[in-house]
Amino acid sequence: MSNVESFLKMVDTQNPNQPEFMQAVKEVVETVWDFLEANPKYLKAKILERMIEPERVFMFRVPWLDDKGEFQLNKGYRIQMNSAIGPYKGGIRLHPSVNLSILKFLAFEQVFKNSLTGLPMGGGKGGSNFNPKGKSDNEVMKFCQSFMTELQKYIGPNTDVPAGDIGTGAREIGFLFGQYKRLRNEFTGVLTGKGLEYGGSLIRPEATGFGSVYFAQEMLKIKNDSLKGKTIGISGFGNVSWGVALKLSELGAKLVTISGPDGYIYDPDGITGEKINYLLELRASNNDVVAPYAKKFNTEFFPNKKPWEVKMDIAFPCATQNELNLEDAKTLVENGTKYVVETSNMGCTADAVNYLLKNKIKFAPGKAANAGGVAVSGLEMSQNSLRLSWTIEEVDAKLLGIMKHIHRTCVKYGKESDGTVNYVKGANIGGFVKVADAMLAQGLV
Numbered sequence: 001m002s003n004v005e006s007f008l009k010m011v012d013t014q015n016p017n018q019p020e021f022m023q024a025v026k027e028v029v030e031t032v033w034d035f036l037e038a039n040p041k042y043l044k045a046k047i048l049e050r051m052i053e054p055e056r057v058f059m060f061r062v063p064w065l066d067d068k069g070e071f072q073l074n075k076g077y078r079i080q081m082n083s084a085i086g087p088y089k090g091g092i093r094l095h096p097s098v099n100l101s102i103l104k105f106l107a108f109e110q111v112f113k114n115s116l117t118g119l120p121m122g123g124g125k126g127g128s129n130f131n132p133k134g135k136s137d138n139e140v141m142k143f144c145q146s147f148m149t150e151l152q153k154y155i156g157p158n159t160d161v162p163a164g165d166i167g168t169g170a171r172e173i174g175f176l177f178g179q180y181k182r183l184r185n186e187f188t189g190v191l192t193g194k195g196l197e198y199g200g201s202l203i204r205p206e207a208t209g210f211g212s213v214y215f216a217q218e219m220l221k222i223k224n225d226s227l228k229g230k231t232i233g234i235s236g237f238g239n240v241s242w243g244v245a246l247k248l249s250e251l252g253a254k255l256v257t258i259s260g261p262d263g264y265i266y267d268p269d270g271i272t273g274e275k276i277n278y279l280l281e282l283r284a285s286n287n288d289v290v291a292p293y294a295k296k297f298n299t300e301f302f303p304n305k306k307p308w309e310v311k312m313d314i315a316f317p318c319a320t321q322n323e324l325n326l327e328d329a330k331t332l333v334e335n336g337t338k339y340v341v342e343t344s345n346m347g348c349t350a351d352a353v354n355y356l357l358k359n360k361i362k363f364a365p366g367k368a369a370n371a372g373g374v375a376v377s378g379l380e381m382s383q384n385s386l387r388l389s390w391t392i393e394e395v396d397a398k399l400l401g402i403m404k405h406i407h408r409t410c411v412k413y414g415k416e417s418d419g420t421v422n423y424v425k426g427a428n429i430g431g432f433v434k435v436a437d438a439m440l441a442q443g444l445v
């Protein structure tokens, strides 16, 4: 392949109608190409061509019976993207939007993210177009049991270790684990995000949010600044947003927004204490709305709007891919926002990222900023292998160390000639090198 353009054309031809996957690949190719040309061994061995091709993709039928006894049918997927540096590792997304393109983009990003953590984890992703919204516990269990009945053929503690993602929380992981154990008659660390009673790790539920705030802290630190007193806006209200909210309040920043598919909440007094706990209740209600927060705490709710129109020092997109677009980026720049810490996977559109960078906004890509979740999943795997449980302090200290390590890697590979750090470039090259070197060493893989 002679240049970026011809490479991307090849990817597009071979993977038609996969816009999210193309978007994720394009960003990586554009930012690592100079590095590849400077290190022709990777080009010669077609490492990048190989990295965009999943090692394996499973697509399967998931039939289940609803509470009325009626047949329901969903699609199930598992993408085993890359196992060069460890077993495939990545979450299971349960959301009606799930399709092959979205899961391939997530699996591709996961390869780089997991590499950045420094832990021995390859990349994978899975999921289903199952919509948990409005389903009973019994229906969720029926779905999970059927999903795992097929998935168990392809996973294992040394092969592929799934976890949570959007729509898959502690309840779903419990049902999935129970079914795996029944079918295989083995108690192993085949899933992460497990309950504490059966092999889960302390801090795992908070880890993505905590990690992303730790990453932001490092970004501010090199600018001789801190989170204290900063006004913060986040999107989402789920597990990740909850972790971000907890850590921000501990560090003295002021969180003023959360959001859902129905709109956003603006709480100028700051989202702290019992208001943070309420996020868990909202999530558990299974309705995917934030509006009830406004009623309960007497704040403003802006229906069908995104929180990025609020004046904020730092924005943390925490919901889903492409939730922050060019228009939102322009509003943030106009309002004087200085940092965007992408906590959702590919939360910003490509033109939004370019606009932010052009306007000297410090931007952390999701694969670096949100790696804390999978990092603690990696620590859960370690604890399962050791048959030990570490304390909160041990896990939290390791998580902080990992996020600092990722930040250092981004600075190492992303430093521009003018001394500024391009975190997108830093994360992509930093994530690439370890996987690429492992693939070179392993020959025809």
Ligand code: 2IT
Binding pocket: 089, 090, 091, 092, 113, 161, 162, 163, 164, 165, 166, 192, 345, 370, 371, 373, 374, 375, 377
């Ligand atoms: O996007 C992600 O990194 C996750 N959903 C967590 C994956 C994991 O294996 O913990």
